Amino acid sequence: MLPQFLTAAYPMERHYFLLPKFALSLIGFYPEQERTFLIRLWSFFNFFILSYGCFAEAYYGIYYIRINIVTALDALCPVASSILSLLKMCCIWWYREELKFLIQRVRVLTEEQRSERKLNYKKKSYTLVTRLTTLLLFCGFCTSTSYSVRHLLDNMLRKAHGKEWIYETPFKMMFPDPLLRLPLYPFIYMLVHWHGYITVVCFVGADGFFLGFCLYLTVLLQSLRDDVTDLLHIKNILNIPTKKEEERIVKQMERLVDRHNEIAELTERLSGVMVEITLGHFVTSSLIIGTSVIDMLLFSGVGIIVYLVYTCAVGTEIYLYCLGGTCIMEACSDLAHSTFSSHWYGHNVRIQKMTLLMIARAQRVLTIKIPFFSPSLETLTSILRFTGSLIALAKSVL
Template identity: 25%
Template structure:
């Protein structure tokens, strides 16, 4: 399914291009609002949330234990904060699942109505293609970062083992975490291997969650923007048709303007619902970004 998801163009129908990448990404995490939740998907969802939260708390705990060494503490804290914020975003998606479902359905129906006009259809297809391109770039960057974190310790260990002939070294964990010990090498090798896979998978879940939730936010903003552009086109065409000062047309003009105002109110309702759902997520996103930038500045 994954390769086909990234085969998109401006000619795709709206039903296929609407939130295409975000829908696929969040669908893998069982967090897409329009997907049905059954017993199996609920178990997978709880598992992903548990892995993410456990890894985040372990990394934050590790940063506290390493607080005497500032740079090492920052290295442990930064991914931990990212995972914790990502976990909060996924929880918000669950809390507002029904609201998001209604917003998505309303927005889709609104855009489908606009596609009946060639000019507005062009605008919507253009935005859909742009959204999918941006979400693809976001996903590729995120997955590349996750894979780099996951395989870097193995590459470093292999270099030390085969080139420098250091036979007794451990493979560093992909993320600094204290789960359950401050020094993870206190565990036996099978448990250490399990912990390595656990932390690497938590990074993968973070990758999908970040690109999915942030990509969904981007798509919402762009589709609401194009909805207003389409409404602007409607007003232009309406006034162009009724430009002549003909009293007989006043009733028709009144009806057309009333319909446009109702469409505008619908867009405002969608925007208000979107604003209510995303306000907290935007807040924690900017707070976490500020913290990470501050930590990065200290690290530099």
């Protein structure tokens, strides 16, 4: 059976940033979380574990490049995700006040949309965000767990054949020799395993924020579209609206224009918060996916399963970013098209000018602005093509 929060019966309001709140609260980094002394201490501990894990993985991979390229790739593949996860953790902490404002303001604006059509928009988007973020959490959890399972299975097979246990961590990391000996080895092993889960929850939190904000802003744009078309609708085109009706429409139109401007401002502020995270994802996505596919070709047995799940997790991440960007762009285009198709021409000149200005503003599609890239499904296609080229090049070299 599915968990309750994935079913249609789950209360819609509780879907709002459900998975990012759960994930980031685990490590003490959720923006709305009360920053007590224990929470601060716990968040610093997790930051230290993730930071040292990135260093130890990178050092291990670089050290083994000249010795064994396969072992080096086994360390360098996950370290790219770990470093990106550290970047996300730092950005979430640095922009915590801005994120808190965005969470609260978008919540207020979406709660104001209460008509039946708007509730359907909300239910569809809220549920989609929760389910896709859950898929990312599941893939990430399976990836991190599979590294430990692979290590344990390899050592169990070694013991079965009369060989000694290899005292290594599930993720390839360089540690001082005393830490990889009994009695400290089990403690270090658990810390490294927790390092993998910290990486996962940082991805779930940051990626869930991006997708959530994009789809919640999409709901606001869809609601604005309905309000504009309903306001400008004329039941009988032969009946000219009275002066009093036109004054009422002008006042309501001004409020709708202000709403549109606020949505544009929120999107711009979201771009400022997510620019480093999104840019890091798009720059490294091809490298991470390509390396994991190469590792999948080089390994056998459980190693193939590990990197197959890892590839699915990374692919899901980049898909969430591209889907979120596409939803906002399509909602903007739909707003411009629907407004132009309304009965704006049947009103006075002032309303016509306001409507045309809104159409022109909506045609300037809202996007999450990052250097060199624009999150969209077209960008995802380009990334996958470039990844294929990297894989083909690496196969010819190796």
